[in-house]
Amino acid sequence: xxxxxxxxxxxxxxxxxxxxxxxxxxxxxxxxxxxxxxxxxxxxxxxxxxxxxxxxxxxxxxxxxxxxxxxxxxxxxxxxxxxxxxxxxxxxxxxxxxxxxxxxxxxxxxxxxxxxxxxxxxxxxxxxxxxxxxxxxxxxxxxxxxxxxxxxxxxxxxxxxxxxxxxxxxxxxxxxxxxxxxxxxxxxxxxxxxxxxxxxxxxxxxxxxxxxxxxxxxxxxxxxxxxxxxxxxxxxxxxxxxxxxxxxxxxxxxxxxxxxxxxxxxxxxxxxxxxxxxxxxxxxxxxxxxxxxxxxxxxxxxxxxxxxxxxxxxxxxxxxxxxxxxxxxxxxxxxxxxxxxxxxxxxxxxxx
Amino acid sequence: xxxxxxxxxxxxxxxxxxxxxxxxxxxxxxxxxxxxxxxxxxxxxxxxxxxxxxxxxxxxxxxxxxxxxxxxxxxxxxxxxxxxxxxxxxxxxxxxxxxxxxxxxxxxxxxxxxxxxxxxxxxxxxxxxxxxxxxxxxxxxxxxxxxxxxxxxxxxxxxxxxxxxxxxxxxxxxxxxxxxxxxxxxxxxxxxxxxxxxxxxxxxxxxxxxxxxxxxxxxxxxxxxxxxxxxxxxxxxxxxxxxxxxxxxxxxxxxxxxxxxxxxxxxxxxxxxxxxxxxxxxxxxxxxxxxxxxxxxxxxxxxxxxxxxxxxxxxxxxxxxxxxxxxxxxxxxxxxxxxxxxxxxxxxxxxx
Numbered sequence: 001x002x003x004x005x006x007x008x009x010x011x012x013x014x015x016x017x018x019x020x021x022x023x024x025x026x027x028x029x030x031x032x033x034x035x036x037x038x039x040x041x042x043x044x045x046x047x048x049x050x051x052x053x054x055x056x057x058x059x060x061x062x063x064x065x066x067x068x069x070x071x072x073x074x075x076x077x078x079x080x081x082x083x084x085x086x087x088x089x090x091x092x093x094x095x096x097x098x099x100x101x102x103x104x105x106x107x108x109x110x111x112x113x114x115x116x117x118x119x120x121x122x123x124x125x126x127x128x129x130x131x132x133x134x135x136x137x138x139x140x141x142x143x144x145x146x147x148x149x150x151x152x153x154x155x156x157x158x159x160x161x162x163x164x165x166x167x168x169x170x171x172x173x174x175x176x177x178x179x180x181x182x183x184x185x186x187x188x189x190x191x192x193x194x195x196x197x198x199x200x201x202x203x204x205x206x207x208x209x210x211x212x213x214x215x216x217x218x219x220x221x222x223x224x225x226x227x228x229x230x231x232x233x234x235x236x237x238x239x240x241x242x243x244x245x246x247x248x249x250x251x252x253x254x255x256x257x258x259x260x261x262x263x264x265x266x267x268x269x270x271x272x273x274x275x276x277x278x279x280x281x282x283x284x285x286x287x288x289x290x291x292x293x294x295x296x297x298x299x300x301x302x303x304x305x306x307x308x309x310x311x312x313x314x315x316x317x318x319x320x321x322x323x324x325x326x327x328x329x330x331x332x333x334x335x336x337x338x339x340x341x342x343x344x345x346x347x348x349x350x351x352x
Numbered sequence: 353x354x355x356x357x358x359x360x361x362x363x364x365x366x367x368x369x370x371x372x373x374x375x376x377x378x379x380x381x382x383x384x385x386x387x388x389x390x391x392x393x394x395x396x397x398x399x400x401x402x403x404x405x406x407x408x409x410x411x412x413x414x415x416x417x418x419x420x421x422x423x424x425x426x427x428x429x430x431x432x433x434x435x436x437x438x439x440x441x442x443x444x445x446x447x448x449x450x451x452x453x454x455x456x457x458x459x460x461x462x463x464x465x466x467x468x469x470x471x472x473x474x475x476x477x478x479x480x481x482x483x484x485x486x487x488x489x490x491x492x493x494x495x496x497x498x499x500x501x502x503x504x505x506x507x508x509x510x511x512x513x514x515x516x517x518x519x520x521x522x523x524x525x526x527x528x529x530x531x532x533x534x535x536x537x538x539x540x541x542x543x544x545x546x547x548x549x550x551x552x553x554x555x556x557x558x559x560x561x562x563x564x565x566x567x568x569x570x571x572x573x574x575x576x577x578x579x580x581x582x583x584x585x586x587x588x589x590x591x592x593x594x595x596x597x598x599x600x601x602x603x604x605x606x607x608x609x610x611x612x613x614x615x616x617x618x619x620x621x622x623x624x625x626x627x628x629x630x631x632x633x634x635x636x637x638x639x640x641x642x643x644x645x646x647x648x649x650x651x652x653x654x655x656x657x658x659x660x661x662x663x664x665x666x667x668x669x670x671x672x673x674x675x676x677x678x679x680x681x682x683x684x685x686x687x688x689x690x691x692x693x694x695x696x697x698x699x700x701x702x703x704x
Contacts, residue, residue, distance in 0.1 A: 261688045265630035272628035278617035336613050 018306070021297035022245050023130045024177040024217065027088065028139045028234075031162040031171035032121040032146070033153040039163045040116045045100070052100035052116045058149045059113055064106040064142065073101040079328065082319030088126055093117050110135075111142055118163045119171075121146065130176055130241065132234045140230070159226065169226030174234050176241045181216040181294045182251035185266060189218070192247060199240055200224050215286035215293075215313065220244065252298075267295035271351045280339040285316040295351065302350045312345060370658070373649035374597050375482045376529040376569065379440065380491045380586075383514040383523035384473040384498070385505040391515045392468045397452070404452035404468045410501045411465055416458040416494065425453040431680065434671030440478055445469050462487075463494055470515045471523075473498065482528055482593065484586045492582070511578065521578030526586050528593045533568040533646045534603035537618060541570070544599060551592055552576050567638035567645075567665065572596065604650075619647035620703070627698045632691040637668040647703065654702040664697060 018024075033039055037051050056072075059065055071084070073094065084090040090103050094117045101116040114122040123146070125139040153161040159169040167173070183189045193203045204219045220241055222233050255263050270291025273280075280288075289312055295301035296309060314320050316338055322329050325337055370376075385391055389403050408424075411417055423436070425446065436442040442455050446469045453468040466474040475498070477491040505513040511521040519525070535541045545555045556571045572593055574585050607615050622643025625632075632640075641664055647653035648661060666672050668690055674681050677689055 261630045261691075265691070268628040268630055269625060272624035273621060276620040276624035278613045278620055339613075339617070 018129065019297065020245075020249065021293045021306070022179055022248050023241075024179055024310075025088075025126060025128050026130050026132045026135055027173075027175045027177070027219075028125045028132065028135050029173050030121075030123040030139060030143055031119040031160070031164075031167040031173075032123065032143070033161060033163070034120045035151040035153045037120065037153075040101075040118065040120060041163055048116055049100035051120065052102065055115050055120065055150060056102055056104070059104050059115070059146065062142070062145050062149070064108075064111055064138075065104045065113065068107045068112075069105040071103050071105075072099075073097045073103075074099040079319050079322055083323055086314060086317040086319050089124075090114060091117055091122070111138055113142075113146075119167070121150075130238065132174055132176070132238055133231070136174075136230060136234055166223075167225050170228070170230050170233065172225055172230050172233055173221055174237050175219050175221035176237065177217055177219050178241065178244060178248070179215075179217050179290065179293055180244070180248050180251075181266070181290050182248050182255060184216045185262060186251045186255060188247070188251060192244060193218075196220060196240065196244070201237065201240055214283055215290035217286075217290065252294075256298075263294070263298065264300070266291050267298065267300050268351070270295065271301065271346075271349070274342045274346045275349075276343070277339045279335045280316075280342065281335055282316055282318060282321075282338065285338055285342060286313065289313055289316070292349075300352055302352070304346075304349045308345070312342070315341065315345075370481065371649065372597075372601065373645045373658070374531055374600050375593075376531055376662075377478060377480050378482050378484045378487055379525075379527045379529070379571075380477045380484065380487050381525050382473075382475040382491060382495055383471040383512070383516075383519040383525075384475065384495070385513060385515070386472045387503040387505045389472065389505075392453075392470065392472060393515055400468055401452035403472065404454065407467050407472065407502060408454055408456070411456050411467070411498065414494070414497050414501070416460075416463055416490075417456045417465065420459045420464075421457040423455050423457075424451075425449045425455075426451040431671050431674055435675055438666060438669040438671050441476075442466055443469055443474070463490055465494075465498075471519070473502075482590065484526055484528070484590055485583075488526075488582060488586055518575075519577050522580070522582050522585065524577055524582050524585055525573055526589050527571050527573035528589065529569055529571050530593065530596060530600070531567075531569050531642065531645055532596070532600050532603075533618070533642050534600050534607060536568045537614060538603045538607060540599070540603060544596060545570075548572060548592065548596070553589065553592055566635055567642035569638075569642065604646075608650075615646070615650065616652070618643050619650065619652050622647065623653065623698075623701070623703045626694045627701075628695070629691045631687045632668075632694065633687055634668055634670060634673075634690065637690055637694060638665065641665055641668070644701075652704055654704070656698075656701045660697070664694070667693065667697075 034051060034055065037043070038047060040048055043051065056070065060070055081090070081095045084103065085092060085095050089105060089112055091114065094101060094103065094114050097116065103112060103114050105112040110125060110127055112124045114124070123139055123143055125135040127135050155161060160171040162168050162171050180189060183192055196203055200223050202221050202223045204221070205214060205217070220237070222237050224233070252263070270288040274288050274292065289309065292301055292304070292309060296304060296306065315324060318334060321334055321338055321341070324341065329337060386403060386407065389395070390399060392400055395403065408422065412422055433442070433447045436455065437444060437447050441457060441464055443466065446453060446455065446466050449468065455464060455466050457464040462477060462479055464476045466476070475491055475495055477487040479487050507513060512523040514520050514523050532541060535544055548555055552575050554573050554575045556573070557566060557569070572589070574589050576585070604615070622640040626640050626644065641661065644653055644656070644661060648656060648658065667676060670686060673686055673690055673693070676693065681689060
């Protein structure tokens with residue numbers, strides 16, 4: 001694995017193991033804006049670019065960003081933008097931005113900062129597992145260092161000011177990516193999503209806002225950013241997420257007791273199609289990899305390491321696939337290349 | 353194969369080979385009514401039963417029915433009715449009939465007669481392949497023998513009279529069951545169906561009128577029964593069917609040249625799911641067996657005989673499945689039993 005990780009630059013949030021395969025990754029982002037400057041959506045091009053350059057020169061030298069990667073959006077091609085988005089390093093919003101916008105990524109990819117997105121700054125942290133408190137410590141430290149150099153727009157009554165009112169206050173969005181195939185198979189996902197809404201949490205798909213829950217992966221995050229401290233928001237999210245994890249665990253147990261064929265069918269169909277299909281869409285690939293993830297957790301799929309599997313969740317997405325192929329490909333060609341790649345990667349896998 | 357054929361009573365129309373797997377079977381049926389008697393839909397119960405008994409006693413002794421099977425519908429349970437329907441020996445209409453209705457099946461199952469269906473008599477012939485002229489000779493001979501004993505309702509101007517006006521005249525419906533996976537994959541089935549309609553032919557699904565075309569199987573039959581002789585109707589059907597067969601052949605060739613991955617994907621997905629799934633509906637099973645049929649024709653599926661495959665098309669249907677299991681099963685249990693049966697039957701199959 002080591003060699004392959006280096007070669008493909010597997011991000012750190014894909015490098016740990018969870019024997020149940022329920023928790024995938026944890027994410028935190030802070031929305032911040034420079035004081036006494038127009039928000040990106042209001043600033044003219046020149047004004048935005050000038051501020052962007054100024055912020056960038058500050059950020060480049062700050063630990064832990066120093067020594068990392070700086071990508072000015074004007075220099076980033078369409079494929080690379082999509083890759084950054086698939087790796088959760090930039091938002092969909094930033095994929096459409098030009099001069100003045102940028103992303104800085106720390107050497108270990110755990111923290112990163114987007115410049116001139118919807119807000120002047122989006123400070124992000126992303127790790128595997130669910131250790132949001134440790135991630136908060138890292139992001140909070142970077143936030144403090146930045147604020148010493150770039151005074152933030154803030155109101156004594158409301159807290160940090162942001163372009164969208166839904167982020168005002170802490171500017172914090174904390175989230176966990178959860179893999180819930182048991183709840184999905186049992187038909188209970190909708191019930192859980194409704195319950196989370198009542199508890200002030202939002203549920204989204206794999207690629208953030210407005211995307212479908214491909215591969216039974218659900219991103220659970222706080223909705224409120226105002227009136228509670230960051231540690232309280234994070235503790236609340238973790239507490240509810242633990243309940244969801246418990247629901248998923250029980251859904252799997254219940255299925256194993258009452259309809260074992262349904263679980264086995266799900267896993268075996270995934271194995272079958274990933275090892276035989278000649279044409280495969282990204283949506284189907286994610287859905288089937290979710291079945292493999294379930295099979296790995298249940299011990300039915302063998303000779304496959306968690307990081308190898310997690311890497312496939314990234315590799316099957318359109319931009320990563322084209323990077324892997326070393327060429328631009330249309331949808332039909334991608335679907336054949338994806339099926340070939342998956343068959344090759346699944347060749348050594350065993351199942352019972 | 354011989355032993356299995358005997359054990360399961362494989363019908364004769366499943367016993368031949370077609371290296372392309374396009375033509376499955378040929379069928380002829382004649383609608384006839386006894387002269388000076390009310391049609392089944394108009395006759396009272398007593399009148400219908402009396403006539404039914406009288407016709408039955410005549411038919412029982414006629415070759416080639418003599419020595420065959422006589423099933424009075426009042427003695428036939430729901431599962432057995434469904435089995436007869438799945439074997440194309442009785443119509444959907446007859447599955448709902450009681451006392452006075454019956455079916456007589458010749459020892460080799462090639463010809464059979466339904467009594468008190470929509471018409472007093474429905475004389476049927478069913479063989480593998482497309483030799484409708486030979487089948488017509490057999491059915492015509494039986495029809496002549498019956499008419500010598502039971503004078504038919506007829507009009508000098510119109511020909512034979514039938515319950516439904518669409519059958520008046522010859523009372524003939526001739527059909528071929530065609531397997532058209534190439535046209536379906538290429539998305540050309542609708543065009544072909546529309547063209548057949550213009551040429552006076554009807555297209556239906558696997559189980560006759562009003563059923564969907566599961567497993568890419570289409571029943572092509574004449575619509576007109578009036579104003580043309582039987583040999584002309586049959587020759588016309590055969591001529592058009594040969595054109596459809598040519599279309600299917602060319603669709604496969606074109607796919608092999610332009611999108612070989614699509615053909616291979618279709619076959620390999622069928623192999624994959626039939627050898628791995630734990631739960632499978634009848635609809636999905638027929639669809640996947642169609643993929644295997646295509647694979648066999650293309651030489652990609654090996655160590656499977658045509659009759660073994662054709663038998664599976666019958667065995668996966670609900671009533672046959674329950675007969676095979678030796679017990680009545682609900683839909684969930686059937687879907688698991690069906691997947692298990694298919695995995696077992698596919699165990700020795702190889703593919704490239």
